Amino acid sequence: MGILRLAPLAVAALAASGCFQSSTLIRVNADGSGTLEQTTLITQAGLQTLRQVWAMSAENGTKPVELFSAAQARQFAEGMGPGVTLVSSTPIKNAEGEGSRAVLAFKDISQLQAKRGQHADADALGAERVVPQVHFAVTREADGHAVLHITLPPAAAPATKATAPEGSGAKPQTRMPPEQLAMVRRLFAGSRVVVAVEPGGELVKTTCPFVDGNQVTLVDVAFDQVLTNEMAFVRLQSARTVEEARAAVKGVPGLKVDLDPEITIEFAPNRSRP
16 A cells, blocks of 8 residues: 655655655445545655755756646556546645545455555565565455455565674674664654555454554554664564564554454444445
């Protein structure tokens, strides 16, 4: 579930300014249809950086990217899989910054293409090493309840390791150099990524521990809080398996993520829905 795709230069500028706030809410019905609401905000600091980038691009004859246009939202919808259409795209402008809220409709949630790597922030933290492509499916129970299955196939181990190689005689890396940690904190200052699911009916039970009313949070990363915990950050960067990543994220303030291979959300469908 990702932020609107941007031009490479713009992505680099935004990553350098730590200015993304991204929220994805998936509403799913018992028949597998539903909507995906993607809200993206770029802070004032990020906008200032972008304007500088655009000014340099204009000198080279490059036209600035229209970040929050309907065309960009439509492109985002097309990249999310077959049968996904854009319902609306609403600009956002407030004291914090500017952005947009795009609402997409899908006919079959199993066709959604929610791939790792669509969040530049998560990738930089090393999450792409342990979180592979996400798959969705809805099944029906004998009692009429619907169950949303969210599966994470095993991810391949990264080619490089943050810890010392076995037999090298070197001590494992346990701390990040202060200057490197300071740079990372600057990169992600103020950034937050949230992904949640809301079933179309009464939530009965879920294997995910992060529940608020009828909403189940799959991912919530408040980077300012996470990066105050240096050792948790190092462990996440060093994780080579889902098990290691699960141990690294457990109990970290500002970080909610369920890394179980399968997450289930059972709900009693609304009577007006099939």
